[in-house]
Amino acid sequence: MTGYFAPKGGLPPQTQLMTGRAVFTDAYAFIPQGVFSDIVTSFLPGWEKTRLWIIARPMTGFSETFSQYVMEVAPGGGSDLPENDDAVQSVLFMTEGGADLTVEGKSYALTSGSYAYIPAGSKWALHNTGAGNACFHWIRKIYEPAPGVDRPDVLVLNDKDITPTPMPDTNGAWATTRFVDPNDLRHDMHVTVVTFQPGGVIPFEETHVMEHGLYVLEGKAVYKLNQDWVEVEEGDFMWLRAFCPQACYAAGPGPFRYLLYKDVNRHANLRGPLNPR
Template sequence: MTSYASPSAGLPPQMQLHTGRAVFTEAYAVIPHGVMRDIVTSYLPHWRNSIVWTIARPLSGFAETFSQYIVEVAPGGGSERPEMNPEAEGVLFVVAGQVHLTVDGQAHELSEGGYAFLPPAARWTLNNSSAAPARFHWVRKRYERVDGIDVPPAFVTNEQDIAIRWMPGTRDTWGTTRFVEPSDLRHDMHVNIVTLEPGAVIPFEETHVMEHGLYVLEGKAVYRLNRDWVEVEAGDFMWLRAFCPQACYAGPERFRYLLYKDVNRHAKLPF
Protein backbone atom coordinates (compact mmCIF):
# COMPACT_ATOMS: atom_id res chain seq x y z
CA MET A 1 0.00 0.00 0.00
CA THR A 2 1.36 3.40 -0.99
CA SER A 3 1.80 6.00 1.75
CA TYR A 4 1.93 9.75 1.18
CA ALA A 5 3.76 12.37 3.21
CA SER A 6 1.95 15.44 4.53
CA PRO A 7 2.90 18.36 6.82
CA SER A 8 3.64 17.98 10.54
CA ALA A 9 1.29 19.30 13.19
CA GLY A 10 2.26 21.60 16.05
CA LEU A 11 5.63 23.28 16.57
CA PRO A 12 9.15 21.90 17.08
CA PRO A 13 10.51 22.01 20.65
CA GLN A 14 12.04 25.30 21.81
CA MET A 15 15.50 23.74 22.17
CA GLN A 16 15.64 22.40 18.62
CA LEU A 17 18.68 23.65 16.69
CA HIS A 18 18.24 25.69 13.51
CA THR A 19 19.79 23.12 11.18
CA GLY A 20 16.96 22.89 8.64
CA ARG A 21 17.33 22.79 4.87
CA ALA A 22 15.02 25.64 3.80
CA VAL A 23 16.50 27.77 1.03
CA PHE A 24 15.31 30.31 -1.54
CA THR A 25 17.62 31.13 -4.43
CA GLU A 26 17.37 32.94 -7.75
CA ALA A 27 16.64 29.62 -9.52
CA TYR A 28 14.89 27.35 -7.00
CA ALA A 29 13.46 27.04 -3.52
CA VAL A 30 13.30 24.12 -1.10
CA ILE A 31 10.64 24.05 1.62
CA PRO A 32 11.47 21.07 3.86
CA HIS A 33 8.68 19.28 5.68
CA GLY A 34 10.00 20.40 9.07
CA VAL A 35 9.04 24.03 8.42
CA MET A 36 5.49 23.29 7.24
CA ARG A 37 4.05 23.77 10.70
CA ASP A 38 0.70 25.04 11.95
CA ILE A 39 2.10 28.56 12.44
CA VAL A 40 2.48 29.05 8.66
CA THR A 41 -1.06 27.97 7.74
CA SER A 42 -3.82 30.28 6.59
CA TYR A 43 -7.52 30.21 5.76
CA LEU A 44 -9.45 30.60 2.51
CA PRO A 45 -12.75 32.42 1.87
CA HIS A 46 -15.84 30.19 1.93
CA TRP A 47 -13.97 27.18 3.39
CA ARG A 48 -15.21 25.75 6.72
CA ASN A 49 -12.98 24.06 9.29
CA SER A 50 -10.05 24.02 6.87
CA ILE A 51 -6.46 25.24 6.96
CA VAL A 52 -4.04 25.78 4.08
CA TRP A 53 -0.30 25.59 3.58
CA THR A 54 0.56 27.75 0.54
CA ILE A 55 3.73 26.20 -0.84
CA ALA A 56 3.83 28.00 -4.21
CA ARG A 57 2.33 31.17 -5.66
CA PRO A 58 3.16 33.25 -8.73
CA LEU A 59 6.11 35.58 -8.12
CA SER A 60 7.38 38.07 -10.68
CA GLY A 61 10.82 36.99 -11.89
CA PHE A 62 10.49 33.51 -10.41
CA ALA A 63 7.91 30.76 -11.06
CA GLU A 64 4.93 32.66 -12.46
CA THR A 65 2.30 30.23 -13.74
CA PHE A 66 0.84 28.36 -10.76
CA SER A 67 -0.06 28.16 -7.10
CA GLN A 68 -0.04 25.06 -4.94
CA TYR A 69 -1.76 24.47 -1.61
CA ILE A 70 -1.90 21.64 0.88
CA VAL A 71 -5.39 21.78 2.35
CA GLU A 72 -6.44 20.06 5.58
CA VAL A 73 -10.19 19.68 6.02
CA ALA A 74 -11.48 18.69 9.46
CA PRO A 75 -14.54 16.43 9.81
CA GLY A 76 -17.59 18.45 8.79
CA GLY A 77 -15.42 20.95 6.91
CA GLY A 78 -15.31 21.87 3.25
CA SER A 79 -16.68 24.40 0.82
CA GLU A 80 -19.66 25.00 -1.46
CA ARG A 81 -17.73 27.84 -3.16
CA PRO A 82 -14.14 26.58 -3.27
CA GLU A 83 -12.79 28.40 -6.35
CA MET A 84 -13.48 32.12 -6.76
CA ASN A 85 -11.63 32.62 -10.08
CA PRO A 86 -13.67 31.40 -13.10
CA GLU A 87 -10.50 31.33 -15.24
CA ALA A 88 -8.63 28.99 -12.87
CA GLU A 89 -8.24 25.31 -13.61
CA GLY A 90 -7.22 22.95 -10.84
CA VAL A 91 -5.97 19.53 -9.86
CA LEU A 92 -6.74 17.89 -6.51
CA PHE A 93 -4.63 15.00 -5.19
CA VAL A 94 -5.61 13.36 -1.90
CA VAL A 95 -2.79 12.29 0.43
CA ALA A 96 -4.74 11.49 3.62
CA GLY A 97 -8.32 10.66 4.53
CA GLN A 98 -11.33 10.92 2.27
CA VAL A 99 -13.33 13.75 0.70
CA HIS A 100 -16.70 13.98 -1.02
CA LEU A 101 -16.36 15.88 -4.30
CA THR A 102 -19.14 16.98 -6.62
CA VAL A 103 -18.31 18.28 -10.10
CA ASP A 104 -21.10 19.65 -12.27
CA GLY A 105 -23.62 17.63 -10.28
CA GLN A 106 -21.67 14.34 -10.32
CA ALA A 107 -20.65 12.94 -6.91
CA HIS A 108 -17.30 11.29 -6.26
CA GLU A 109 -15.57 9.85 -3.19
CA LEU A 110 -11.82 10.52 -3.27
CA SER A 111 -9.60 8.55 -0.92
CA GLU A 112 -5.80 8.47 -0.72
CA GLY A 113 -4.37 8.59 -4.22
CA GLY A 114 -7.53 10.19 -5.57
CA TYR A 115 -7.02 12.68 -8.39
CA ALA A 116 -9.42 15.20 -9.93
CA PHE A 117 -8.97 17.61 -12.82
CA LEU A 118 -11.22 20.66 -12.64
CA PRO A 119 -11.49 22.86 -15.77
CA PRO A 120 -12.07 26.60 -15.54
CA ALA A 121 -15.62 27.59 -14.53
CA ALA A 122 -16.37 24.06 -13.29
CA ARG A 123 -19.09 23.94 -10.63
CA TRP A 124 -17.65 21.90 -7.79
CA THR A 125 -17.90 21.42 -4.05
CA LEU A 126 -15.77 19.51 -1.57
CA ASN A 127 -16.67 18.27 1.90
CA ASN A 128 -15.30 15.91 4.52
CA SER A 129 -18.12 13.79 5.88
CA SER A 130 -15.78 11.25 7.50
CA ALA A 131 -14.64 11.11 11.13
CA ALA A 132 -10.97 11.90 10.38
CA PRO A 133 -9.16 14.90 8.86
CA ALA A 134 -8.46 14.82 5.14
CA ARG A 135 -5.51 16.37 3.31
CA PHE A 136 -5.05 17.07 -0.36
CA HIS A 137 -2.89 19.06 -2.75
CA TRP A 138 -4.62 21.73 -4.80
CA VAL A 139 -2.70 22.98 -7.85
CA ARG A 140 -4.18 26.02 -9.60
CA LYS A 141 -3.33 27.70 -12.90
CA ARG A 142 -5.02 30.34 -15.07
CA TYR A 143 -6.14 28.36 -18.10
CA GLU A 144 -4.73 29.57 -21.42
CA ARG A 145 -7.49 29.35 -24.01
CA VAL A 146 -6.65 28.75 -27.67
CA ASP A 147 -8.98 29.47 -30.56
CA GLY A 148 -10.14 26.19 -32.10
CA ILE A 149 -9.11 24.01 -29.14
CA ASP A 150 -11.74 22.89 -26.64
CA VAL A 151 -11.38 23.24 -22.87
CA PRO A 152 -10.78 19.75 -21.46
CA PRO A 153 -13.59 18.18 -19.38
CA ALA A 154 -13.37 17.35 -15.69
CA PHE A 155 -12.35 13.84 -14.70
CA VAL A 156 -11.72 11.85 -11.52
CA THR A 157 -9.43 8.86 -11.08
CA ASN A 158 -6.96 7.28 -8.65
CA GLU A 159 -3.25 6.88 -9.24
CA GLN A 160 -3.50 3.21 -8.19
CA ASP A 161 -5.57 2.58 -11.33
CA ILE A 162 -2.98 4.01 -13.74
CA ALA A 163 0.11 2.10 -14.83
CA ILE A 164 3.51 3.75 -14.57
CA ARG A 165 5.06 4.52 -17.96
CA TRP A 166 8.70 3.61 -17.64
CA MET A 167 11.33 5.62 -19.48
CA PRO A 168 13.07 3.63 -22.25
CA GLY A 169 16.40 2.10 -21.37
CA THR A 170 15.90 2.42 -17.58
CA ARG A 171 14.94 -1.22 -16.86
CA ASP A 172 11.69 -0.01 -15.30
CA THR A 173 13.41 2.09 -12.65
CA TRP A 174 12.35 5.62 -13.69
CA GLY A 175 8.84 6.33 -14.84
CA THR A 176 5.82 8.61 -14.73
CA THR A 177 2.18 8.13 -13.80
CA ARG A 178 0.49 10.31 -16.43
CA PHE A 179 -3.06 11.47 -15.83
CA VAL A 180 -3.46 13.07 -19.29
CA GLU A 181 -1.83 12.30 -22.63
CA PRO A 182 1.16 14.59 -23.30
CA SER A 183 -0.09 15.20 -26.86
CA ASP A 184 -3.55 16.37 -25.73
CA LEU A 185 -3.31 20.08 -26.55
CA ARG A 186 -6.46 20.87 -24.59
CA HIS A 187 -4.30 20.65 -21.46
CA ASP A 188 -1.85 23.46 -20.66
CA MET A 189 -0.52 21.91 -17.45
CA HIS A 190 0.44 18.44 -16.32
CA VAL A 191 0.29 17.25 -12.73
CA ASN A 192 1.85 13.78 -12.71
CA ILE A 193 3.68 11.45 -10.33
CA VAL A 194 7.33 10.56 -10.99
CA THR A 195 8.72 7.31 -9.56
CA LEU A 196 12.37 6.34 -9.19
CA GLU A 197 13.18 2.92 -7.81
CA PRO A 198 16.06 2.55 -5.30
CA GLY A 199 19.32 3.67 -6.89
CA ALA A 200 17.68 4.99 -10.07
CA VAL A 201 18.92 8.23 -11.60
CA ILE A 202 17.87 11.08 -13.83
CA PRO A 203 21.17 10.89 -15.71
CA PHE A 204 21.38 14.35 -17.24
CA GLU A 205 20.72 17.93 -16.22
CA GLU A 206 17.20 18.63 -17.48
CA THR A 207 17.10 22.28 -18.53
CA HIS A 208 13.80 23.43 -20.01
CA VAL A 209 11.20 26.18 -20.15
CA MET A 210 8.64 24.43 -17.91
CA GLU A 211 8.31 25.66 -14.34
CA HIS A 212 8.14 22.92 -11.73
CA GLY A 213 6.62 22.18 -8.37
CA LEU A 214 7.86 18.88 -6.90
CA TYR A 215 6.32 17.58 -3.67
CA VAL A 216 8.07 14.46 -2.35
CA LEU A 217 5.40 11.85 -1.57
CA GLU A 218 7.78 9.18 -0.28
CA GLY A 219 11.43 8.20 -0.03
CA LYS A 220 14.58 10.32 -0.20
CA ALA A 221 17.08 11.39 -2.84
CA VAL A 222 19.90 13.71 -3.72
CA TYR A 223 18.50 16.23 -6.19
CA ARG A 224 20.49 18.54 -8.46
CA LEU A 225 19.05 22.07 -8.45
CA ASN A 226 20.93 24.61 -10.56
CA ARG A 227 24.53 24.41 -9.22
CA ASP A 228 23.72 22.53 -6.01
CA TRP A 229 23.13 18.94 -4.90
CA VAL A 230 20.40 18.98 -2.24
CA GLU A 231 19.16 16.16 -0.01
CA VAL A 232 15.37 15.86 -0.02
CA GLU A 233 12.94 13.45 1.61
CA ALA A 234 9.23 12.71 2.02
CA GLY A 235 7.24 15.86 2.76
CA ASP A 236 9.71 18.29 1.17
CA PHE A 237 8.71 20.66 -1.65
CA MET A 238 10.95 21.94 -4.45
CA TRP A 239 10.01 24.95 -6.54
CA LEU A 240 11.94 25.47 -9.82
CA ARG A 241 11.78 28.44 -12.16
CA ALA A 242 12.11 28.02 -15.92
CA PHE A 243 15.45 26.66 -17.17
CA CYS A 244 16.71 25.62 -13.71
CA PRO A 245 18.93 22.55 -14.34
CA GLN A 246 17.83 19.43 -12.46
CA ALA A 247 18.91 15.82 -12.06
CA CYS A 248 18.50 13.14 -9.39
CA TYR A 249 20.00 10.15 -7.61
CA ALA A 250 17.32 8.17 -5.78
CA GLY A 251 18.01 6.82 -2.30
CA PRO A 252 17.72 3.33 -0.80
CA GLU A 253 13.91 3.26 -1.01
CA ARG A 254 11.40 4.09 -3.74
CA PHE A 255 11.40 7.85 -4.36
CA ARG A 256 8.20 9.48 -5.65
CA TYR A 257 7.04 13.05 -6.15
CA LEU A 258 3.99 14.93 -7.36
CA LEU A 259 5.11 17.07 -10.31
CA TYR A 260 3.58 20.22 -11.80
CA LYS A 261 4.69 21.71 -15.10
CA ASP A 262 3.20 24.14 -17.66
CA VAL A 263 3.00 22.72 -21.19
CA ASN A 264 1.58 22.99 -24.71
CA ARG A 265 1.39 26.76 -25.15
CA HIS A 266 3.43 29.47 -26.85
CA ALA A 267 5.83 31.49 -24.76
CA LYS A 268 4.29 34.82 -23.77
CA LEU A 269 5.85 37.77 -25.60
CA PRO A 270 6.09 41.27 -24.12
CA PHE A 271 4.17 42.96 -26.94
Protein backbone atom coordinates in the same frame (compact mmCIF):
# COMPACT_ATOMS: atom_id res chain seq x y z
CA MET B 1 0.97 0.20 -2.85
CA THR B 2 2.73 3.31 -1.58
CA GLY B 3 2.28 6.04 0.98
CA TYR B 4 1.57 9.72 0.49
CA PHE B 5 3.15 12.01 3.06
CA ALA B 6 0.89 14.65 4.61
CA PRO B 7 2.17 17.27 7.10
CA LYS B 8 0.82 17.24 10.65
CA GLY B 9 1.67 20.77 11.75
CA GLY B 10 2.59 21.42 15.35
CA LEU B 11 5.64 23.34 16.56
CA PRO B 12 9.18 22.18 17.31
CA PRO B 13 10.34 22.45 20.93
CA GLN B 14 12.17 25.53 22.15
CA THR B 15 15.28 23.36 22.58
CA GLN B 16 15.54 22.52 18.89
CA LEU B 17 18.25 24.17 16.80
CA MET B 18 16.65 26.56 14.33
CA THR B 19 19.16 25.87 11.55
CA GLY B 20 17.29 24.01 8.81
CA ARG B 21 17.42 23.11 5.14
CA ALA B 22 15.16 25.80 3.64
CA VAL B 23 16.62 27.61 0.61
CA PHE B 24 15.18 30.41 -1.56
CA THR B 25 17.06 31.50 -4.68
CA ASP B 26 16.25 33.10 -8.03
CA ALA B 27 16.54 29.69 -9.73
CA TYR B 28 14.85 27.39 -7.22
CA ALA B 29 13.26 27.21 -3.80
CA PHE B 30 13.39 24.33 -1.34
CA ILE B 31 10.84 24.08 1.47
CA PRO B 32 11.59 21.14 3.79
CA GLN B 33 8.89 19.26 5.66
CA GLY B 34 10.00 20.80 8.96
CA VAL B 35 8.72 24.19 7.79
CA PHE B 36 5.13 22.90 7.75
CA SER B 37 4.33 24.13 11.26
CA ASP B 38 1.18 25.64 12.74
CA ILE B 39 2.48 29.22 12.52
CA VAL B 40 2.83 29.21 8.71
CA THR B 41 -0.70 28.02 7.91
CA SER B 42 -3.26 30.12 6.06
CA PHE B 43 -7.06 30.25 5.86
CA LEU B 44 -9.41 30.92 2.96
CA PRO B 45 -12.82 32.63 2.79
CA GLY B 46 -15.60 30.16 2.13
CA TRP B 47 -13.75 27.18 3.59
CA GLU B 48 -14.92 25.81 6.93
CA LYS B 49 -12.74 23.87 9.39
CA THR B 50 -9.84 24.13 6.94
CA ARG B 51 -6.26 25.29 7.08
CA LEU B 52 -3.59 25.17 4.40
CA TRP B 53 0.06 25.68 3.65
CA ILE B 54 0.66 27.82 0.55
CA ILE B 55 3.86 26.45 -0.97
CA ALA B 56 3.83 28.22 -4.34
CA ARG B 57 2.26 31.45 -5.60
CA PRO B 58 2.97 33.83 -8.48
CA MET B 59 5.36 36.57 -7.42
CA THR B 60 8.56 38.22 -8.61
CA GLY B 61 11.40 35.70 -8.59
CA PHE B 62 9.16 32.74 -7.78
CA SER B 63 6.30 30.78 -9.33
CA GLU B 64 5.02 32.38 -12.54
CA THR B 65 2.30 30.03 -13.78
CA PHE B 66 0.69 28.29 -10.79
CA SER B 67 -0.14 28.22 -7.11
CA GLN B 68 -0.02 25.12 -4.92
CA TYR B 69 -1.70 24.57 -1.56
CA VAL B 70 -1.39 21.70 0.90
CA MET B 71 -4.93 21.48 2.29
CA GLU B 72 -6.07 20.03 5.62
CA VAL B 73 -9.85 19.80 6.00
CA ALA B 74 -11.17 18.64 9.38
CA PRO B 75 -14.23 16.39 9.69
CA GLY B 76 -17.34 18.36 8.73
CA GLY B 77 -15.27 20.96 6.91
CA GLY B 78 -15.10 21.99 3.29
CA SER B 79 -16.54 24.55 0.90
CA ASP B 80 -19.51 25.08 -1.41
CA LEU B 81 -17.64 27.85 -3.25
CA PRO B 82 -13.96 26.91 -3.17
CA GLU B 83 -12.80 28.92 -6.19
CA ASN B 84 -13.32 32.67 -6.70
CA ASP B 85 -11.91 32.97 -10.25
CA ASP B 86 -13.72 31.48 -13.27
CA ALA B 87 -10.50 31.53 -15.29
CA VAL B 88 -8.75 29.09 -12.94
CA GLN B 89 -8.51 25.34 -13.50
CA SER B 90 -7.61 23.03 -10.62
CA VAL B 91 -6.00 19.69 -9.88
CA LEU B 92 -6.61 17.99 -6.54
CA PHE B 93 -4.45 15.10 -5.33
CA MET B 94 -5.48 13.30 -2.12
CA THR B 95 -2.74 12.23 0.25
CA GLU B 96 -4.74 11.26 3.36
CA GLY B 97 -8.35 10.55 4.30
CA GLY B 98 -11.24 11.10 1.92
CA ALA B 99 -13.62 13.76 0.68
CA ASP B 100 -16.80 14.15 -1.33
CA LEU B 101 -16.23 16.21 -4.49
CA THR B 102 -19.11 17.59 -6.56
CA VAL B 103 -18.47 19.10 -10.01
CA GLU B 104 -21.41 20.50 -12.00
CA GLY B 105 -23.82 18.42 -9.93
CA LYS B 106 -21.97 15.09 -10.28
CA SER B 107 -20.50 13.54 -7.13
CA TYR B 108 -17.15 11.77 -6.76
CA ALA B 109 -15.67 9.99 -3.74
CA LEU B 110 -12.02 10.93 -3.30
CA THR B 111 -9.67 8.63 -1.40
CA SER B 112 -5.92 8.45 -0.85
CA GLY B 113 -4.26 8.61 -4.27
CA SER B 114 -7.22 10.26 -6.01
CA TYR B 115 -6.52 12.77 -8.77
CA ALA B 116 -9.22 15.22 -9.87
CA TYR B 117 -8.99 17.68 -12.75
CA ILE B 118 -11.58 20.50 -12.53
CA PRO B 119 -11.93 22.69 -15.66
CA ALA B 120 -11.93 26.47 -15.41
CA GLY B 121 -15.37 27.93 -14.80
CA SER B 122 -16.78 24.77 -13.22
CA LYS B 123 -19.14 24.94 -10.29
CA TRP B 124 -17.72 22.61 -7.68
CA ALA B 125 -17.71 21.85 -3.96
CA LEU B 126 -15.73 19.65 -1.58
CA HIS B 127 -16.63 18.35 1.88
CA ASN B 128 -15.03 16.01 4.39
CA THR B 129 -17.71 13.65 5.66
CA GLY B 130 -15.24 11.22 7.25
CA ALA B 131 -13.94 10.81 10.78
CA GLY B 132 -10.38 12.02 10.13
CA ASN B 133 -8.69 14.89 8.33
CA ALA B 134 -8.83 15.06 4.54
CA CYS B 135 -5.44 16.13 3.20
CA PHE B 136 -4.79 16.99 -0.42
CA HIS B 137 -2.79 19.17 -2.78
CA TRP B 138 -4.67 21.87 -4.67
CA ILE B 139 -2.84 23.12 -7.76
CA ARG B 140 -4.35 26.15 -9.53
CA LYS B 141 -3.49 27.64 -12.92
CA ILE B 142 -5.24 30.14 -15.19
CA TYR B 143 -6.37 28.17 -18.23
CA GLU B 144 -4.88 29.29 -21.56
CA PRO B 145 -7.33 28.65 -24.43
CA ALA B 146 -5.88 27.77 -27.82
CA PRO B 147 -7.50 28.33 -31.23
CA GLY B 148 -9.30 25.22 -32.48
CA VAL B 149 -8.70 23.32 -29.23
CA ASP B 150 -11.59 22.30 -26.98
CA ARG B 151 -11.45 22.79 -23.23
CA PRO B 152 -10.66 19.69 -21.12
CA ASP B 153 -13.32 17.62 -19.38
CA VAL B 154 -13.59 16.71 -15.70
CA LEU B 155 -11.29 13.82 -14.77
CA VAL B 156 -11.34 11.78 -11.54
CA LEU B 157 -8.82 8.95 -11.40
CA ASN B 158 -6.59 7.20 -8.86
CA ASP B 159 -2.83 6.73 -8.82
CA LYS B 160 -3.29 3.14 -7.64
CA ASP B 161 -5.27 2.22 -10.75
CA ILE B 162 -2.75 3.48 -13.32
CA THR B 163 0.34 1.58 -14.46
CA PRO B 164 3.35 3.94 -14.52
CA THR B 165 4.98 4.51 -17.91
CA PRO B 166 8.71 3.67 -17.81
CA MET B 167 11.10 6.22 -19.27
CA PRO B 168 12.94 4.84 -22.33
CA ASP B 169 16.05 2.75 -21.67
CA THR B 170 15.65 2.79 -17.88
CA ASN B 171 14.34 -0.75 -17.32
CA GLY B 172 11.61 0.70 -15.12
CA ALA B 173 13.97 2.46 -12.71
CA TRP B 174 12.37 5.80 -13.67
CA ALA B 175 8.65 5.91 -14.47
CA THR B 176 5.79 8.40 -14.62
CA THR B 177 2.16 7.93 -13.66
CA ARG B 178 0.23 10.03 -16.18
CA PHE B 179 -3.36 11.08 -15.54
CA VAL B 180 -3.61 12.91 -18.88
CA ASP B 181 -2.47 11.78 -22.32
CA PRO B 182 0.66 13.86 -23.17
CA ASN B 183 -0.70 14.24 -26.72
CA ASP B 184 -3.95 15.82 -25.51
CA LEU B 185 -3.38 19.48 -26.39
CA ARG B 186 -6.48 20.57 -24.52
CA HIS B 187 -4.39 20.51 -21.35
CA ASP B 188 -1.92 23.32 -20.64
CA MET B 189 -0.56 21.76 -17.46
CA HIS B 190 0.40 18.25 -16.42
CA VAL B 191 0.32 16.95 -12.86
CA THR B 192 1.91 13.52 -12.62
CA VAL B 193 3.52 11.18 -10.08
CA VAL B 194 7.16 10.37 -10.81
CA THR B 195 8.71 7.22 -9.32
CA PHE B 196 12.37 6.27 -9.04
CA GLN B 197 13.34 2.82 -7.85
CA PRO B 198 16.49 2.56 -5.69
CA GLY B 199 19.44 3.36 -7.93
CA GLY B 200 17.30 5.20 -10.48
CA VAL B 201 18.61 8.48 -11.84
CA ILE B 202 17.88 11.40 -14.12
CA PRO B 203 21.13 10.81 -16.02
CA PHE B 204 21.62 14.34 -17.33
CA GLU B 205 20.92 17.91 -16.20
CA GLU B 206 17.44 18.65 -17.56
CA THR B 207 17.31 22.29 -18.66
CA HIS B 208 14.05 23.28 -20.32
CA VAL B 209 11.23 25.78 -20.58
CA MET B 210 8.77 24.13 -18.19
CA GLU B 211 8.36 25.52 -14.69
CA HIS B 212 8.26 22.76 -12.05
CA GLY B 213 6.73 22.16 -8.65
CA LEU B 214 7.80 18.91 -6.94
CA TYR B 215 6.33 17.64 -3.66
CA VAL B 216 7.96 14.47 -2.32
CA LEU B 217 5.29 11.89 -1.50
CA GLU B 218 7.56 9.09 -0.38
CA GLY B 219 11.20 8.13 0.13
CA LYS B 220 14.41 10.13 -0.16
CA ALA B 221 17.00 11.07 -2.77
CA VAL B 222 19.56 13.68 -3.70
CA TYR B 223 18.29 16.23 -6.21
CA LYS B 224 20.35 18.60 -8.39
CA LEU B 225 18.87 22.11 -8.23
CA ASN B 226 20.80 24.55 -10.40
CA GLN B 227 24.37 24.15 -9.08
CA ASP B 228 23.47 22.48 -5.77
CA TRP B 229 22.93 18.86 -4.79
CA VAL B 230 20.22 18.82 -2.09
CA GLU B 231 19.14 15.91 0.09
CA VAL B 232 15.35 15.56 -0.11
CA GLU B 233 12.82 13.40 1.71
CA GLU B 234 9.07 12.88 1.89
CA GLY B 235 7.23 16.07 2.77
CA ASP B 236 9.77 18.36 1.08
CA PHE B 237 8.77 20.75 -1.73
CA MET B 238 10.90 22.07 -4.58
CA TRP B 239 10.11 24.87 -7.03
CA LEU B 240 12.26 25.13 -10.15
CA ARG B 241 12.23 28.12 -12.43
CA ALA B 242 12.10 27.53 -16.19
CA PHE B 243 15.53 26.43 -17.45
CA CYS B 244 16.83 25.64 -13.95
CA PRO B 245 19.14 22.60 -14.39
CA GLN B 246 17.88 19.54 -12.54
CA ALA B 247 18.90 15.93 -12.04
CA CYS B 248 18.21 13.20 -9.49
CA TYR B 249 19.80 10.17 -7.85
CA ALA B 250 17.55 7.90 -5.78
CA ALA B 251 19.79 5.85 -3.51
CA GLY B 252 17.00 4.01 -1.69
CA PRO B 253 16.31 1.99 0.36
CA GLY B 254 12.77 2.27 -1.05
CA PRO B 255 11.05 4.02 -3.97
CA PHE B 256 11.34 7.80 -4.30
CA ARG B 257 8.08 9.39 -5.50
CA TYR B 258 6.98 12.96 -6.04
CA LEU B 259 3.98 14.89 -7.28
CA LEU B 260 5.09 16.96 -10.28
CA TYR B 261 3.52 20.07 -11.82
CA LYS B 262 4.65 21.57 -15.13
CA ASP B 263 3.17 23.96 -17.70
CA VAL B 264 2.90 22.47 -21.21
CA ASN B 265 1.45 22.70 -24.73
CA ARG B 266 1.29 26.48 -25.19
CA HIS B 267 3.35 29.24 -26.84
CA ALA B 268 5.82 31.14 -24.70
CA ASN B 269 4.09 34.30 -23.48
CA LEU B 270 5.68 37.34 -25.16
CA ARG B 271 3.30 39.95 -23.76
CA GLY B 272 4.37 42.09 -20.84
CA PRO B 273 5.44 45.63 -19.90
CA LEU B 274 8.00 45.73 -22.72
CA ASN B 275 5.70 44.18 -25.35
CA PRO B 276 2.11 45.39 -24.83
CA ARG B 277 -0.54 44.76 -27.45
